[in-house]
Amino acid sequence: MLEIKNLHVHFGVIHAIKGISLTVNDGEIVTLIGANGAGKTTTLRTISGLKKPTEGAIIFDGKDITNLTAQERVALGISHVPEGRRVFSSMTVLENLELGAYLRKDKDGIARDLEMVFERFPILAKRKKQAAGTLSGGEQQMLAMGRALMSRPKLLCLDEPSMGLAPLLVQEIFDIIKDINEKGTTVLLVEQNANMALQIAHRAYVMETGKITLSGTGKELLQSDEVKKAYLGG
Numbered sequence: 001m002l003e004i005k006n007l008h009v010h011f012g013v014i015h016a017i018k019g020i021s022l023t024v025n026d027g028e029i030v031t032l033i034g035a036n037g038a039g040k041t042t043t044l045r046t047i048s049g050l051k052k053p054t055e056g057a058i059i060f061d062g063k064d065i066t067n068l069t070a071q072e073r074v075a076l077g078i079s080h081v082p083e084g085r086r087v088f089s090s091m092t093v094l095e096n097l098e099l100g101a102y103l104r105k106d107k108d109g110i111a112r113d114l115e116m117v118f119e120r121f122p123i124l125a126k127r128k129k130q131a132a133g134t135l136s137g138g139e140q141q142m143l144a145m146g147r148a149l150m151s152r153p154k155l156l157c158l159d160e161p162s163m164g165l166a167p168l169l170v171q172e173i174f175d176i177i178k179d180i181n182e183k184g185t186t187v188l189l190v191e192q193n194a195n196m197a198l199q200i201a202h203r204a205y206v207m208e209t210g211k212i213t214l215s216g217t218g219k220e221l222l223q224s225d226e227v228k229k230a231y232l233g234g
């Protein structure tokens, strides 16, 4: 579904991504783990078109999308839930969700997907007329994910969905990601919580200072001594 070939990204003179290649197959959950500043967020932002690479190619469904705008990529089926769950705080929950479907014209389909989002996140249905800014952190994460689902993505890119959430909520968010995937959406997940991410991932890549240093199935990496030492607390 997604293939990244020899991607390089710079911020001025900073060489943030140094020639990474990775693939995400149809139906998979693939996770990118790594320390702060390794380049995970930049990789995700480059895939969704928010940052331009200096070299390399991004292929989605067989099509070279390297030079497409972020909006064109949404239309093709790539949806991005940014780090820090940026919802529009003065807009209601419902308005935030409707925004997620702004490129769509199929009213009936949108209504059905709204129902689907409310079924998956009952708390959002309860709070649909409330300003998004009044939601708790966990609820805002659900809203950001719900909004991304409203574009009916083929590939859902999630940046640190567990960040700042209480352990019980973290478990709930990971259960939801697994369920979204089982219902047919391919997921690319960036996480600091390597343990949880590797448990739900089919495959994973480890990033260090702009490079991919290790890859394998989620299970393999959970058992890798290197990963245990660096990312799983011994």
Ligand code: ATP
Residues within 6 Å of the ligand: 011, 014, 016, 034, 035, 036, 037, 038, 039, 040, 041, 042, 043
């Ligand atoms: P985190 O989990 O903290 O987000 P990360 O693995 O996602 O870490 P990135 O945020 O992608 O890492 O950062 C990769 C590198 O690019 C870092 O060295 C960072 O300082 C640099 N970088 C990221 N964004 C910018 C920016 N807007 N301007 C300059 N440098 C940046």
